[in-house]
Structure formats: C-alpha cells, structure tokens
Amino acid sequence: MREPPGGSSGDAPAFETVARLRGRLGQYLSGAVGRTVSVERVTKFPAGFSWITCEVSLSGFPGVNEAILRVGPPYGLFAPYSAMPEFESLSALAASEVPAPRVYHASDDPAILGAPFFLSEKVEGDTPLPWGSQGQTIQGARRESLAADFISALAALHRFDWRATPLAKWGEGVTHENAALKQVDDWEARFRRWALRPHPMAHRALQWLRGNAPVAERLSLVHGDYRLGNFLEREGRISAILDWELVHLGDPIEDLGWAFLPQYRGGTPLVCGLASETDFLSRYEAQAGRPVGPASLRFYRVFSLLKLAFTHMAAARCFENGLFHDLRMPAMATQISPVFRQIGRALDEAA
Amino acid sequence: MNNSLPRLIDGMVATLRKEVIPRIEGEYARGQAFGIIYMLNNLKLRCSWSNAFLMEQLKALEGVSRDLAPLAPDLAGAPLPDIHAPAALPEVGTLEAMRDAGDGRVCDLIDWLAANRARLPAEAAASVESIVDAYLARQAKYEISTSAKPMFVEMSGGAEKT
Structure with a gap:
C-alpha cells in the first residue's frame, strides 16, 4: 500500500x-x-x-x-x-x-x-474523444460549430493579457528568445526521469530541436494539451476547455503544433477532426492577430511528437513501477515507436 | 505447455471476447478487458516459450541419451535418442542489456555529433547522420511490424469497434 x-x-x-x-x-x-x-x-x-x-x-x-x-x-x-x-x-x-x-x-x-x-x-457537456465514440467522426454543422469555437478559444487564450493579471509572475525568466528552449529543457528533464531504456531517436530529435528553436513572436499563456478530448461539448458548442495541468507561458505556436498532431484527428485528415490545416491556420491567424511562421509550426510539430513519445514513456514508467495497473498505460507505451517513426519522417521533410 | 503460445493466446482472446466481456458490467472494466486482449495480441507477436524452458527439456533429453548410450551394443537396431543440448544460449536479460548498451552508445554518438559538428568535415557528419537515421528507421519499422493493431476505441469505450 x-x-x-x-x-x-x-x-x-x-x-x-x-x-x-x-x-x-x-x-x-x-x-x-x-x-x-x-x-x-x-x-x-x-x-x-x-x-x-x-x-x-x-x-x-x-x-x-x-x-x-x-x-x-x-x-x-x-x-x-x-x-x-x-x-x-x-x-x-x-x-x-x-x-x-x-x-x-x-x-x-x-x-x-x-x-x-x-x-x-461543474460545466455541463460531453467529451468527444480523439478516437471517436465507437470510431465515429464529428460531422456537418456540429463539426463547423465546434471548429469555430475551438479556434476562437485558442486565439482568445493566446491574445489574453496575462501581464495584467497575477500570472505576470510567471514571466520571470521567460523571453521571446528562450521560450522554445525552456520547453525543450523541461521535457528533456522529464524524459530522463521517465525513460526505461536508451532511446536514440529522442536524442536525435532533441538535438534537432536545439538547432532549430524559433524566436517566439509573442509570449502567451499556452494550454499545453489543447486538443480533441480536452473540451466539453454541449448542444454542438464548446462549453469549456479542460485539463490545464500543462499550462505555462511560452510561444503560442506550441499549442498549434500539439493540436495538429495526427493522433488527435479522430480518423480524419482534419485538425482534431474539426477543420483542415489551411482553414484552421487562416481563421486562427485572423483572430490571434499574427501570422503563423512555417518554421515555427514545423518546430512545434516535431516538439509535440517528441512530447507525445515522452508521455508514452511516462505511462510505461508508471506501469513498470507498479503504481498503476490500468492497462491503458502499457497500451500507450506500445505507441512510442509509431511516434518515433513520425518524428523520423518529419525530420526528413525538414532536411 | 503442449499447445503453441500463439494458439493459446488466440484461445484466450476468443474466450474473453465471446464469453467474458459480454458479461462484464461497467464501461471501464470492459475497457480493461479489451486492454488485456490488446496486450495479449502484442505478446503473441513477440513471445515464444523461453530458451530456458526449452533448454531444460533438451538437457533432460541429453541425459537420457547419455544414459542409454552404453546399452546400444545390446540393442541392435533400437531407435536410441542421441540428443545434444547447445552448450549455452544467451539469456533474454543478457541480450536486452546488450541492446541497451548499444543504443546508449548510439545516443552518445548523436549527442557528440551535435556538439562537435562545426569542427568535422561536413560530408563525414552528414554520412554519420544518414547512417544513424537509417538505423533508427529500421528499428522503428521492426518494432511496429511486431505490434498488434491498436484497440484504443475498445479500451476507452468498453465495446467492440463498430
């Protein structure tokens, strides 16, 4: 016990x-x-x-x-x-x-x-999951409505003036220049805590990230896990964005990189099963008030894949230590290699 | 064990699917049962009866062969066993440690290359990177080819995917 x-x-x-x-x-x-x-x-x-x-x-x-x-x-x-x-x-x-x-x-x-x-x-609503309820995708007007809310909420979060709130203290030491590398450092520290064996692909990706870190155009509140599965839906509208445990200050493009992950597309080519990448970006840019640089987005896509691989390692570690017996944990751990393969392809495309 | 491990796993999975899961109450508990199926399917692709288990049986056969051999002159035409167990097979733990040590070395090489790239001939650095990338792709491909089809829909919903 x-x-x-x-x-x-x-x-x-x-x-x-x-x-x-x-x-x-x-x-x-x-x-x-x-x-x-x-x-x-x-x-x-x-x-x-x-x-x-x-x-x-x-x-x-x-x-x-x-x-x-x-x-x-x-x-x-x-x-x-x-x-x-x-x-x-x-x-x-x-x-x-x-x-x-x-x-x-x-x-x-x-x-x-x-x-x-x-x-x-307690906010009313249900949670659509990335793998769909019984594998079904979000369709039609419901999809359009959720996409609009999902993109608007993200843009509003990134426009939010955190400096005018008690969160201003979070800004100490975070700069436009170091925002990306601070996140790489944080996640590398987690990787070293969680990994059960050496993972050369993690080293390869970390070195690539260190060599390609962008300067943040803006410092924003970053949700850290913004995706399908982390909001409540009520009557076709998003009633609340949930699961803020990874919230931090950083480059807002980080949230886009995570939301764009193939794992959260619900079996569709759409970002979080809601909107095409082009549509998502144009609507986000219009509402956030800033363009999304392709190099930044590429960086945060690779970073997000690596974060996902590390999260799977955390699941493996939790299960291996006997702290959790939930079989979803070792099931998640089986996904480290597929994510590594996606990282390899992303690095090939970036070369 | 007298059945093959793959058939044993297929039987366990079929029993869980047809006889057990339909009688389990609660989405979470059924999801966990699907988790058992998923992990069994992964084991099926990667496991076999262990070297140590089979080695012990071979050693027993070697013993009976050795004990019977002196009687051979009196047993003309008898089908006497003549089994020799391999001297030693590597333990799984030994192979795992060798793999981890090798991967640790590749990690070190990747980090070293990043730290020293500026002073290396560009062509040599690019070649190392290309060889390492090919190794990483090969390992990922093999790992994925020996993984079962994911069952996250079933595990989260506690019901067969429709």
Whole structure:
C-alpha cells in the first residue's frame, strides 16, 4: 500500500477513501468559506491517467451545489503535482473570452486530502474523444460549430493579457528568445526521469530541436494539451476547455503544433477532426492577430511528437513501477515507436 | 505447455471476447478487458516459450541419451535418442542489456555529433547522420511490424469497434 502523505500512518490517503475524502474536504471548505459545508456525494470519473476527477455534491457552499474536484495523486502520469498552475491560470482566465471552468479553492497541502487538489465549477457537456465514440467522426454543422469555437478559444487564450493579471509572475525568466528552449529543457528533464531504456531517436530529435528553436513572436499563456478530448461539448458548442495541468507561458505556436498532431484527428485528415490545416491556420491567424511562421509550426510539430513519445514513456514508467495497473498505460507505451517513426519522417521533410 | 503460445493466446482472446466481456458490467472494466486482449495480441507477436524452458527439456533429453548410450551394443537396431543440448544460449536479460548498451552508445554518438559538428568535415557528419537515421528507421519499422493493431476505441469505450 502506498504511504499516505500527511495521513495517519497505515491509512490510505484521504482522497482514496470516499468517507474520509468527504469529511476532509467538507472540513477544509468550511474553514475556507467560514460556514459549515458538507460533501454529500462523491462520484469518481473513470477516464484520465493523470489527475483524478470527481463530481461532488455540496451542501452549505455559497451558490454551488455541484462541483468538480480534481486531485493530483502521487502515482499520476505527471506526478509530482501542484494544483497552483491550473488554479492560478483558470482564476486569471475567469474574466476572459476563453470558455473555462471557474475555480473555487485549491491547495497543495498534503495534510488535507493527501495530494494537491482544486475545486472547480461543474460545466455541463460531453467529451468527444480523439478516437471517436465507437470510431465515429464529428460531422456537418456540429463539426463547423465546434471548429469555430475551438479556434476562437485558442486565439482568445493566446491574445489574453496575462501581464495584467497575477500570472505576470510567471514571466520571470521567460523571453521571446528562450521560450522554445525552456520547453525543450523541461521535457528533456522529464524524459530522463521517465525513460526505461536508451532511446536514440529522442536524442536525435532533441538535438534537432536545439538547432532549430524559433524566436517566439509573442509570449502567451499556452494550454499545453489543447486538443480533441480536452473540451466539453454541449448542444454542438464548446462549453469549456479542460485539463490545464500543462499550462505555462511560452510561444503560442506550441499549442498549434500539439493540436495538429495526427493522433488527435479522430480518423480524419482534419485538425482534431474539426477543420483542415489551411482553414484552421487562416481563421486562427485572423483572430490571434499574427501570422503563423512555417518554421515555427514545423518546430512545434516535431516538439509535440517528441512530447507525445515522452508521455508514452511516462505511462510505461508508471506501469513498470507498479503504481498503476490500468492497462491503458502499457497500451500507450506500445505507441512510442509509431511516434518515433513520425518524428523520423518529419525530420526528413525538414532536411 | 503442449499447445503453441500463439494458439493459446488466440484461445484466450476468443474466450474473453465471446464469453467474458459480454458479461462484464461497467464501461471501464470492459475497457480493461479489451486492454488485456490488446496486450495479449502484442505478446503473441513477440513471445515464444523461453530458451530456458526449452533448454531444460533438451538437457533432460541429453541425459537420457547419455544414459542409454552404453546399452546400444545390446540393442541392435533400437531407435536410441542421441540428443545434444547447445552448450549455452544467451539469456533474454543478457541480450536486452546488450541492446541497451548499444543504443546508449548510439545516443552518445548523436549527442557528440551535435556538439562537435562545426569542427568535422561536413560530408563525414552528414554520412554519420544518414547512417544513424537509417538505423533508427529500421528499428522503428521492426518494432511496429511486431505490434498488434491498436484497440484504443475498445479500451476507452468498453465495446467492440463498430
């Protein structure tokens, strides 16, 4: 059994047990809002490899009966976690044009639930997945509507004036010149932590990225995992962009490189199964107010493929360490070589 | 084991599909069962009964051959076994360590080339890169050719892809 951080010796962390989770969360929220709050019900969502997501029913919490609790477990894909990047960015974005859940409270103190967590608005909607519901693609007017929202939300995020918010502190040390290389450094450090064996293709790609890093035209809030599967849809419209755990400041083209990955096309030639690359770029450029340089996009496509390969390595590592028994993890790990082959082709095309 | 490993896996997969999964309650649990099928299909493409398992059987055969040999003069025409086990076969762990050491060396070469490229003859650097790229392509191609068809739709939805 995992040692509970902050729990009493021998007990599972509070977030692992519904009764203790309800008690601890209610106690914390009561203290936070200055009145008695009780957690009536907790329902865990089965999806996800990283943060645990639960729907919680609240009583006594001002103006909110249903909310979403996100907990970053010590055995999650990208652990160790902090709730603060997601909480701070979503707090800052509350007044923006980006459709995102409102956030209420957050803490990294393991004494409360045994892991970092935050509480946010429950936004209504379903999540279309990259591999499609039963392999079906998004069609017609629904596709057009979702494409419009998807592109508009991304442009709004990249236009967002983070300097006028508390996120300004994130800008320390990030420049137009080093934004790309900082991300390469961050992901290389993760690669060194996660890889179970030497991967020459990862070295080949890292060296290429270091030799071809672009200067960012703009420094923006970057979602970090902007794609089909990370938004909620309600009646053909995007009701919220989700999963902000990789949010950071950087070159906005990074989000395009990730969204353009073939893995998120839902079996279609379209970006995230929604719009052609040409259409996506022209609409994005018009709304973001800046052109997308081909060299930058090429760089971030290769970078995104490498990030994806590293994420698959994280899955392999989690499973190998015995922290997770979810068979989707080793299944993800089988995709390292197909991604490496795509990187090889991308480097050939760039030569 | 008296059945071949591929047939054994095919049988397990068929049983899971036809008899087990339709009776499992819950999308997540069914998805995990499809995950078992997917991983079994991958094992089928890469695994066989281990060298150590077969070697032990060969050594036993070598023993019976050796024990029977002195009786041969009295057993004219008898089909006596004459089996000799190979002296040694590399353990899988040894081969894996050799592969990892080799790949580690290729990683070092790639990093060294990037750090020293400016002082190297351009043609030599380009040739090294081309040879390394061909190696990477060959390894990726082999790995993919020995991987099962992905089943992410089934694993996420807990139902057969339609």
